[in-house]
Structure formats: C-alpha cells, structure tokens
Amino acid sequence: METETKFGLSRAIIIGLGSAIGFEIFVLLDYAFFDLAGPSVISALFLCGIINLLTMFSYSELSAAIPKVGGEYTYTKAAFGGLTAFMAGCLRWLASVFGGSLAAVVFAQQLAYLFSMFLPVAQDFILVNTPLVAAIVVIILAALDIRGVKEATTIIVVAFLAIFAVFLVGGIGYGLTPPEVLPRPSLVGLSGFFAAIAYTFTMFVGMRALVAGAPQIKDPGKNVPKALLLSTILLIVVYCGVAYVAVGVVSLGDNVQSPLLNFAAEKIFGGIGGILFAIAGIIASISSVGTAMMVQSSILGGMSRDGYLPGVLLKVHRRFGTRYVAVIASSLFVILFSFIGAVEFLGYAASFGSILVFALVNLSLIKLRKKEPLLARPFKAPLYPVTPIAGIVLSLLLLVFPVFMMDVNAGSALLSGFGMLILVLATYYLRMIGHPTPLEPNRLRVAAGGISLGLGALLALLTPLLLPLFPFYVLVSVSAVSILAGILNITAPPRKIF
Numbered sequence: 297m298e299t300e301t302k303f304g305l306s307r308a309i310i311i312g313l314g315s316a317i318g319f320e321i322f323v324l325l326d327y328a329f330f331d332l333a334g335p336s337v338i339s340a341l342f343l344c345g346i347i348n349l350l351t352m353f354s355y356s357e358l359s360a361a362i363p364k365v366g367g368e369y370t371y372t373k374a375a376f377g378g379l380t381a382f383m384a385g386c387l388r389w390l391a392s393v394f395g396g397s398l399a400a401v402v403f404a405q406q407l408a409y410l411f412s413m414f415l416p417v418a419q420d421f422i423l424v425n426t427p428l429v430a431a432i433v434v435i436i437l438a439a440l441d442i443r444g445v446k447e448a449t450t451i452i453v454v455a456f457l458a459i460f461a462v463f464l465v466g467g468i469g470y471g472l473t474p475p476e477v478l479p480r481p482s483l484v485g486l487s488g489f490f491a492a493i494a495y496t497f498t499m500f501v502g503m504r505a506l507v508a509g510a511p512q513i514k515d516p517g518k519n520v521p522k523a524l525l526l527s528t529i530l531l532i533v534v535y536c537g538v539a540y541v542a543v544g545v546v547s548l549g550d551n552v553q554s555p556l557l558n559f560a561a562e563k564i565f566g567g568i569g570g571i572l573f574a575i576a577g578i579i580a581s582i583s584s585v586g587t588a589m590m591v592q593s594s595i596l597g598g599m600s601r602d603g604y605l606p607g608v609l610l611k612v613h614r615r616f617g618t619r620y621v622a623v624i625a626s627s628l629f630v631i632l633f634s635f636i637g638a639v640e641f642l643g644y645a646a647s648f649g650s651i652l653v654f655a656l657v658n659l660s661l662i663k664l665r666k667k668e669p670l671l672a673r674p675f676k677a678p679l680y681p682v683t684p685i686a687g688i689v690l691s692l693l694l695l696v697f698p699v700f701m702m703d704v705n706a707g708s709a710l711l712s713g714f715g716m717l718i719l720v721l722a723t724y725y726l727r728m729i730g731h732p733t734p735l736e737p738n739r740l741r742v743a744a745g746g747i748s749l750g751l752g753a754l755l756a757l758l759t760p761l762l763l764p765l766f767p768f769y770v771l772v773s774v775s776a777v778s779i780l781a782g783i784l785n786i787t788a789p790p791r792k793i794f
Contacts, residue, residue: 301515302640303512303514304513304514304519305519305522306687308506308513308519308520308522308523309371309523309526309527310453310501311459311505311506311517311523312502312505312506312523312524312526312527312646312713313374313453313527313531314453315502315503315504315505315506315582315587316494316499316500316501316502316503316527316531316685316719316768317404317452317453317456317457317531317534317580318502318580318581318583318584319398319399319403319534319577319580319581319584320398320496320498320499320566320584320643321499321538321557322402322406322558322573322576322577322580323398323402323405323555323580323639323643324495324496324498324499325337325496325539325542325556325557326555326556326639327495327639327640327643328340328492328495328496329542329543329546329548330486330548330552330556331488332489332491332492332495332549332788333479333488333489333491333492333549333731334488335475335476335543335548336475336476336477336478336479336480336488336489336492337490337492337496337539337543338477338539338540338543339477339479339490339538339787340479340489340490340493341496341499341532341535341536341539342536343493343537344497344499344500344530345500345528345531345532345536345596345606345689346491346532347493347497347690347691347694348500348501348528349525349528349532350684350686350687351654351658351684351687351691352503352504352524352525352528353525353677353678353683353684354657354658354660354677354683354684354687355504355507355524355653356520356521356524356525356675356677357661357673357677358507358657358660358661358664359507359516359524360370360516360517360518360520360521360673360674360675361519361664361671361672361673361675362374362663363516363517363518363520364377364514366476366505367388367389367504367505367507368385368388368504368653368656368657369381369384369385369388369595369598369599369655371384371660371661371664372656372657372660373657374660374664374668375659375660375661375663375664375667376659376660376663380585381657382599383580383656384653384656384657385527385595385598385599385626386599387649387652387656388595388649389591389592389595389596389626390645390649390713391501391646391648391649391650392496392588392591392592392595393462393499393588393592393626393629393630393633394633394642394645394646394649395498395584395588395642396434396584396585396589396592396626396630396761397430397630397631397632397633397634397636398579398639398642398643399580399584399585399588400431400433400581400585400631400634400647401426401430401639401642402432402577402581402628402639403429403430403433403577403578403581403582403585404422404423404426404429404430404516405423405555405576405577405639405768406555406558406574406577406578406581407422407429407578408422408423408426409554409555409558409570409574409751410518410527410571410574410575410578412554413567413570414542414573414657415501415528419550419598427634428561430631430634430635431631431634431635433582433585433625433636434585434589434630434631435627437531437589437627437632438589438623438624438626438627439584440586441640442613442618442620442623443460446530449667452579452583455579455769456576457534457577459572459573460534460537460538461528463538463541463557463560463561463564463573464537464541464563466565466569467541467542467544467545467560467564467699470545470563470564472544472545473544473547474544475539475540475544475546483619485624486661486692487697488789490693490694490697490707491697491703493694494647494648494651494694494697494698494706495640495643495644495647495698495706496642496643496647497647497650497651497694498643498647498650499533499535499644500528500531500532501650503511503524503528503531503589503652503746505587506520506524506525506527507520512691517675518674518675519673521674521675530547534681537747538557541560541564542556542557542560543566545563545564546559546563546721547558554570555573555577555596557573557577557730557731558570558573558574561573567594567759575593585630588626588630589623589626589627589630592623592626592629592630593619593622593623593626594597594619594622595608596618596619596625596626597609597610597622598740600622606620607741609621609622609625610622616717616744620749633645634748638705640705641708641709641712642707642709643705644698644703644705644706644710645712645713647694648695648709648710648713649713651691651692651695652691652695652713653692654687654691655687655691655692657687658684658685658687658688658691659684659688661677661684662681662684664687665680665681665762687699695710696710700719707770764784
C-alpha cells in the first residue's frame with residue numbers, strides 16, 4: 297500500500313511563508329510610499345496584516361473542518377454551490393494571473409537594475425522590451441512546470457529571512473530617521489493611507505496557498521490553523537520591519553531612479569547591497585511566477601473536473617504527468633497581461649481579486665455555521681460572528697475606497713475586474729445550454745437569462761467606450777432590456793414538463 301508523506305507544523309509554516317514572501321515587497325512599496333501614503337505606509341502594512349489575520353481565522357476554521365484540495369473553491373461550493381463556487385474559483389484564478397503577470401514584469405525590472413551595475417546598454421534594452429522579457433520568463437517557467445520541476449521553498453524562505461535580517465541590522469547601524477508612522481489626520485493623508493492598504497493587500501494573501509495543501513499536513517485540524525496564524529504574524533513583523541528601515545533611510549525628497557528597497561540597500565551597504573536585493577527580487581519573481589502557474593493550472597483543473605470548464609484542461613502529459621493544457625492556457629493569459637507592463641494597474645488588479653475572494657470566504661464561514669451546525673470544527677474562529685463580518689466589511693471598503701479617491705490605476709483595475717466577472721457570469725450560464733430534461737426542464741431558459749444578464753452588464757460597463765459609435769440612449773436601453781430580461785428569466789418560477 298502506497299503511503300503519502302505528511303508534513304508537520306514547522307514544514308507547514310515554511311510552506312505558508314514560502315507562498316507569502318514573494319516579489320511584492322520588492323515593488324509594491326514604491327508606489328505606496330512615493331505616491332500614496334508616504335511614511336505612513338508602515339502603519340498601512342500593519343493594518344493590512346490585521347485585516348488579513350481576520351480572514352485567516354475564517355480560513356483556519358474552514359480548512360480544519362474541510363481539509364480538502366481546492367481551498368476557496370471548495371469552501372464556497374460547500375456553502376453556496378454552483379455559481380458562487382465558480383465565481384470564487386475564477387476570482388482566485390484571475391488574482392493569480394494578474395499576480396503572475398506582475399511578477400514577470402518585476403523580474404524584468406530587477407534584471408534591468410542588475411545590468412545597470414555592469415552593462416547600462418543591456419539595462420536600456422530590457423526596460424524598453426520589458427513585455428518581451430516577461431513573456432520569455434513565463435514561457436520558460438511554463439515549460440518547467442509541465443516537466444514537473446519543483447521549487448526549493450525552504451531554501452528560498454531561509455535565504456529571504458536572512459537577507460531581510462541583514463537589512464534590518466544594517467539599517468539600524470546606518471542610522472535611521474524615525475519616520476512618521478501614523479497617517480496625517482487630513483483628507484489627503486487618510487485617502488493615501490487607505491489606498492496604500494488596498495494596493496499592498498496582495499503582499500499578505502500568499503499564505504492561503506497553505507490551505508490547498510491541507511491534505512498533505514499531519515493533523516490538519518490543528519496544524520493548518522496554527523501555521524496560517526503564525527505565518528501571518530511573522531509576515532506582519534517582517535514586512536513592517538523592512539518597510540520601517542527603507543522609509544527611515546530614504547526620504548520622499550530623494551531622487552530615486554531605482555526600486556525603493558534596492559535604493560535603500562545601496563545607501564546602507566553600497567552597490568553590493570543593491571545587487572543583493574536585485575538578485576533576491578529576481579529569485580522572488582521567478583518563484584512567484586512558477587507558483588502562480590501551478591495555482592492556476594490546479595484551479596482550472598478543479599473547475600474542469602466539476603464540469604464548469606472544458607474537459608481538455610484535465611489532459612495529463614503522458615511523460616511528465618502534469619496538466620499541460622491548463623498550464624499552457626494559464627501562461628497565455630499571464631503573458632497577455634504582462635504586455636500591459638503597468639506595475640500599479642497589475643498591483644491593484646491582483647489585490648482586488650484577492651479582496652473579493654476573502655469576502656466570499658468569510659461569507660462561506662457564516663453560511664456553513666448555519667447550514668452545517670453539526671460539522672466537526674477542530675478550530676473555531678474567535679469572536680464569531682464579529683471576525684468574519686469585520687473581514688467582509690473591511691474587504692469591501694478596501695475594494696471601493698481607492699476608486700472614490702479617484703486613483704486612475706485603481707479605477708482601471710476595478711473596471712477590468714468587473715468586466716472579467718461579467719464574462720465569467722456569461723461563461724457559467726453558457727455551460728448550462730442543452731436540451732431540457734424532466735429533472736432540469738428550465739435549463740435552457742435559465743442559461744439564456746444568465747447570458748443576457750451578463751452581456752447587458754458588460755454593455756453597461758463598456759458604454760463610455762462605445763459612445764463615439766452609438767447614441768447614449770440606445771446603449772442604455774439595450775443594456776437595461778438585456779439585464780431586465782436576464783433577471784426575469786433566471787428568477788421566473790420553474791415549469792414542469794409533462
């Protein structure tokens with residue numbers, strides 16, 4: 297009989313940190329510090345971690361009660377089924393796609409910085425051709441993923457923690473200017489502060505990948521919650537400490553031409569410090585792209601297995617035993633968004649997808665408490681229902697606040713995200729098209745209604761872009777009729793076939 301290797305608590309924590317400590321800190325601090333929050337980015341990161349911790353309570357209870365592969369998709373399916381589970385899976389996939397694209401772009405930027413130390417001509421070439429470089433690294437990592445090559449998570453985590461520890465000690469020895477940690481009590485100060493939370497949110501969500509590996513962990517009912525919460529607390533300490541040193545060394549008035557952490561390391565250790573952080577950023581980006589590819593193929597495979605997506609995505613390579621079609625499909629989307637090249641847009645897009653998933657996970661916890669009161673729960677979220685409700689409210693506030701403060705990047709990312717969701721909605725109902733049966737007599741009508749609702753919402757979203765081609769009243773009328781027809785078809789009482 298074949299036995300499966302099980303990991304203990306220490307290994308589970310390494311997995312959580314390995315999934316969370318990635319490329320984001322090497323790039324997201326720049327925009328958050330220089331354009332949004334200034335020195336108060338430190339407290340923004342702290343609050344970001346606290347919000348993440350609230351939702352990790354929900355993840356901990358759900359992962360302990362339902363230790364199955366699939367994570368968010370499995371929880372929402374158990375709680376709500378059908379459409380909500382499909383939406384959660386797609387949101388998780390989209391967040392991973394945007395995150396993978398951002399990681400590929402950051403790889404190109406850090407590589408350009410590294411070459412700037414030795415070969416400025418190569419630096420200029422890389423910066424001009426960032427989308428091409430990003431596409432090449434995605435293709436290489438997709439090929440490695442198909443071959444089944446795994447990353448050395450433990451080595452990467454230990455190396456990063458060592459680099460950050462040296463950075464902290466060096467910064468203290470360098471002499472820090474104590475930064476203004478709290479946001480200024482003004483509209484501008486608070487607006488930038490909350491926008492920075494939304495923008496950097498994706499820095500903390502990586503450890504949720506630990507949930508997907510719950511079946512491989514010993515005594516998951518105890519070890520997974522412990523690993524999730526300890527990983528989150530450690531991450532808050534590490535990120536806030538690194539940000540404190542960087543902000544204490546670099547001022548807003550500095551003429552910074554390179555990434556914030558690289559520049560801070562240069563000031564502390566000289567050129568070797570910048571090179572060290574560039575290498576760390578390159579490794580983190582490669583690791584993150586590889587992880588994103590694996591996560592995406594797993595999600596696509598799971599939804600394909602349940603009949604939501606084409607079965608071809610389940611095809612396994614004869615030689616390597618990997619889902620190569622799902623890997624190729626995901627890599628194409630990562631390459632597509634890599635060509636956008638805008639770090640700020642991709643950062644917000646990845647955060648918004650993760651924020652919506654967090655809200656759905658908290659909702660699933662509340663729903664399952666009512667739906668399955670007798671379900672065995674080795675771990676229970678403390679202060680229920682305060683913690684999941686707080687997680688939902690704070691997630692939704694983070695979703696809309698940067699848009700209210702008229703951040704162009706946030707607005708574009710949110711519109712793109714909603715556009716994707718509408719297409720997801722239409723895709724879900726497309727799969728329902730088929731011949732009615734006595735068990736599903738209204739299948740075709742509901743499918744047509746769902747597609748009509750999705751297309752009507754998409755037309756409403758695209759109205760500002762289509763105004764030069766069509767009159768406003770035509771666009772609004774068609775959109776309204778499509779949405780109304782979709783709602784009426786979906787909500788109409790079922791009819792029996794005799």
